[in-house]
Amino acid sequence: MITIAAHGITYIEPLDGSCEWYWGTDYIHGDLYEAEELYRAHHPVNSNCLIFVHYPDGRVVEPIKGKPGQYFGRPISYDEKIQILLVDFPQSTIRIFQYNDAANQTIEIATLPVAAVENCYNLLLRRYPLMLTRHANDGKFQIVWPETVEIEIEEPETFFDRKGDQLYFSKWHEEPEYREEIVVRKYPTGEITEIIPGSWTRMPNGQIWILQ
Numbered sequence: 001m002i003t004i005a006a007h008g009i010t011y012i013e014p015l016d017g018s019c020e021w022y023w024g025t026d027y028i029h030g031d032l033y034e035a036e037e038l039y040r041a042h043h044p045v046n047s048n049c050l051i052f053v054h055y056p057d058g059r060v061v062e063p064i065k066g067k068p069g070q071y072f073g074r075p076i077s078y079d080e081k082i083q084i085l086l087v088d089f090p091q092s093t094i095r096i097f098q099y100n101d102a103a104n105q106t107i108e109i110a111t112l113p114v115a116a117v118e119n120c121y122n123l124l125l126r127r128y129p130l131m132l133t134r135h136a137n138d139g140k141f142q143i144v145w146p147e148t149v150e151i152e153i154e155e156p157e158t159f160f161d162r163k164g165d166q167l168y169f170s171k172w173h174e175e176p177e178y179r180e181e182i183v184v185r186k187y188p189t190g191e192i193t194e195i196i197p198g199s200w201t202r203m204p205n206g207q208i209w210i211l212q
Contacts, residue, residue, distance in 0.1 A: 002058040007049050015052065017077035017127065019204040022053040025072060032087060035071040036120045039089040048072050052082060054101070063099040063106045073123060078130045085125050085132070087114065096125070096132065096145070116144055128162055135159055141169075141190075151190035157183055160200050161208070166193070170200050182210065 006012070012024035025048045029035040039045045047066025052075075053059070064084060066072060073085035082099040084106075094117070096110040112132070117123060122135040123144075132145040141159055143149040153159075157169040160182075167190075169183040184194040198212035 004053060004058050005060055006053070007051055007060075007062070009049065009051060012051075012053055014204060015075060015077050015082065016202075017206065018082075020055050021077060021082065022055060023051065023075055024053070025050050029071065032071055032073040032085075032123060033119065033121045036087065036089065039069070045069055045071060045089060050075065050084065052099075061099070061101065064097060073120070074125070076125045076127065078125075078127045083125050083130060085123070087120060087123075089114070094123075094132070094144075110145055112145055116148075117142070126159070126162065128164075131162070133159060141167075147188070149188045151185065151188070153185070153190070154183075161202070162187065168200065 006024060009024040009026050012022040015021040015023045028046055028048045029038055035045050046068055047070045050072040052061050064086065069090040070086055070088045073087065075082055075084050084097040084099060086095045086097065088095060092114040094112040094114055095108055097106055098109050099106045117134050124133055126133045131143050134142040134144055139153060139155060141151045141153050153169060157171045159169050161168045165187040167185045167187050169185065170180060171183050172180045180199040182196040182198060182200050183192060185191060186193050196210065198210040201209045201211060203209060
């Protein structure tokens with residue numbers, strides 16, 4: 001049995017894209033979008049705590065300590081490094097950091113104005129390559145960084161992954177019976193190139209399983 005110094009965080013989950021890291025936050029103001037709504041309503045926003053726990057030794061790291069008015073989004077792993085999304089509301093900036101555990105080094109790799117997005121709803125780090133995306137409720141999927149692309153999609157499509165010039169979305173149908181399919185769209189036009197029956201599951205090693 002291992003006791004984890006988790007800063008009061010009671011739940012951790014696997015870090016997307018990694019077999020050896022888990023992550024957790026205290027969600028002091030809910031998710032990133034909920035914190036943004038509070039700030040826009042002129043309520044004080046304290047930063048959530050974001051920790052990473054290494055498996056199997058249980059070592060805890062906190063690469064960045066947030067400041068008042070800052071809030072962390074959902075992190076991922078890319079290129080064997082931890083990618084961290086942080087929005088600084090007072091400074092009106094979206095910042096992306098990269099933590100290299102082997103070098104015990106955290107660097108900032110991108111800074112964007114908050115005005116680059118309508119709001120922080122479904123603002124997420126994705127891959128491959130590493131990118132910042134936003135899935136709005138108006139039938140649009142946006143790549144915010146490092147390119148700026150907007151693609152018209154159908155409801156209820158949900159973005160899952162990118163492989164070069166192919167974008168993969170999951171879509172479900174209820175009639176005549178429930179089923180799922182994978183919609184493959186061409187980047188950057190959004191043209192549908194293939195529809196694959198089944199659901200999409202990413203394994204910890206990055207391999208994709210299609211359940212049919």
